[in-house]
Amino acid sequence: MRxxxxxxxxxxxxxxxxxxxxxxxxxxxxxxxxxxxAALADAGxxxxxxxxxxxxxxxxxxxxxxxxxxxxxxxxxxTTVPVGVVMADLPLVTAAVFxxxxxxxxxxxxxxxxxxxxxxxxxRHSDFQVDYHDGSYQKHRQIVNDCDLALxxxxxxRLAVDIDDPTDIxxxxxxxxxxxxxxxxxxxxxxxxxxxxxxxxxx
Amino acid sequence: MRxxxxxxxxxxxxxxxxxxxxxxxxxxxxxxxxxxxAALADAGxxxxxxxxxxxxxxxxxxxxxxxxxxxxxxxxxxTTVPVGVVMADLPLVTAAVFxxxxxxxxxxxxxxxxxxxxxxxxxRHSDFQVDYHDGSYQKHRQIVNDCDLALxxxxxxRLAVDIDDPTDIxxxxxxxxxxxxxxxxxxxxxxxxxxxxxxxxxx
Numbered sequence: 001m002r003x004x005x006x007x008x009x010x011x012x013x014x015x016x017x018x019x020x021x022x023x024x025x026x027x028x029x030x031x032x033x034x035x036x037x038a039a040l041a042d043a044g045x046x047x048x049x050x051x052x053x054x055x056x057x058x059x060x061x062x063x064x065x066x067x068x069x070x071x072x073x074x075x076x077x078x079t080t081v082p083v084g085v086v087m088a089d090l091p092l093v094t095a096a097v098f099x100x101x102x103x104x105x106x107x108x109x110x111x112x113x114x115x116x117x118x119x120x121x122x123x124r125h126s127d128f129q130v131d132y133h134d135g136s137y138q139k140h141r142q143i144v145n146d147c148d149l150a151l152x153x154x155x156x157x158r159l160a161v162d163i164d165d166p167t168d169i170x171x172x173x174x175x176x177x178x179x180x181x182x183x184x185x186x187x188x189x190x191x192x193x194x195x196x197x198x199x200x201x202x203x
Numbered sequence: 204m205r206x207x208x209x210x211x212x213x214x215x216x217x218x219x220x221x222x223x224x225x226x227x228x229x230x231x232x233x234x235x236x237x238x239x240x241a242a243l244a245d246a247g248x249x250x251x252x253x254x255x256x257x258x259x260x261x262x263x264x265x266x267x268x269x270x271x272x273x274x275x276x277x278x279x280x281x282t283t284v285p286v287g288v289v290m291a292d293l294p295l296v297t298a299a300v301f302x303x304x305x306x307x308x309x310x311x312x313x314x315x316x317x318x319x320x321x322x323x324x325x326x327r328h329s330d331f332q333v334d335y336h337d338g339s340y341q342k343h344r345q346i347v348n349d350c351d352l353a354l355x356x357x358x359x360x361r362l363a364v365d366i367d368d369p370t371d372i373x374x375x376x377x378x379x380x381x382x383x384x385x386x387x388x389x390x391x392x393x394x395x396x397x398x399x400x401x402x403x404x405x406x
Binding site: 156158170 | 358
């Protein structure tokens with residue numbers, strides 16, 4: 001299946017500014033994107049990065065500097081269904097995760113993210129369009145309903161954990177040994193335990 | 204399968220103090236526990252609440268005021284395997300989630316929680332013991348390894364989301380309509396969107 005992977009090549013991961021400088025934020029965002037692309041390749045899917053600016057990687061890159069929703073809807077419109085979209089900041093994903101996402105025989109399959117986002121979806125119907133701003137998981141459910149389509153959701157921790165805030169970084173180190181986790185270790189991040197919770201600290 | 208459900212009936216959910224008073228924290232903790240018990244019952248499992256103090260609910264309650272790890276290990280020791288343990292602060296769980304947890308044919312099956320915890324496990328081997336403090340997911344993996352047992356992990360968002368902090372409350376309202384979600388709505392919580400993230404606010 002064709003999967004688009006939206007990637008912000010201009011100002012990625014701004015909320016990680018307290019722990020990573022601008023160059024590091026780009027390097028970490030790139031590493032996470034490479035992990036997503038590797039998992040898609042392992043699962044036999046065909047990935048296209050939908051980048052806000054020029055970006056080099058092994059997958060084809062389509063540059064679209066418009067807002068996320070506009071760029072994704074334009075890409076969906078030009079693509080034959082079934083088609084999927086998966087965010088680039090999901091370093092825990094594996095090939096098995098994409099098998100779960102593509103397995104349900106529903107018109108639209110959504111994987112919710114923490115905080116009410118939509119971290120990935122597959123659509124088998126060309127009527128489905130995205131609206132990523134302000135609580136997209138519930139908006140997308142409503143759109144599926146309004147289009148009179150059948151919805152399935154996927155219960156996946158690995159698809160739900162997007163790395164937005166410094167507190168999310170620990171999840172990468174706990175649950176992955178791939179490119180993003182290796183990059184974090186290379187710049188000095190390691191796991192520590194504070195008040196019973198495992199956190200990432202930088203030495 | 205027998206499942207123990209540890210429940211702190213004395214000082215539950217202390218980290219929710221910024222948004223719930225003491226009586227409300229107990230009421231919310233109880234509502235979450237009832238959701239876990241209902242999901243276990245729906246899945247055909249046999250639940251025993253392992254409470255730090257007297258607690259009334261439809262399931263049998265075993266009172267053990269010792270620390271979580273000591274109480275769980277004592278319960279495991281007196282029970283024939285297979286046996287499971289699932290935390291009481293997981294209001295998103297459903298019967299389907301317990302089917303995922305009990306499906307893998309490994310000696311020990313662990314469902315990680317956000318922040319490096321162990322939100323649920325099933326053990327089919329009496330050698331496995333718990334150690335919940337300070338990053339229990341990695342500790343439990345090590346214990347399984349040290350006992351030379353086979354480990355499986357479960358990729359479940361619904362098992363990973365425990366309600367520890369005020370920011371977690373939104374997940375209950377987004378993904379559940381059961382007892383805990385209804386209780387939150389009854390005391391004035393509702394969803395709002397702030398900076399693109401869906402949050403729970405109290406009116």
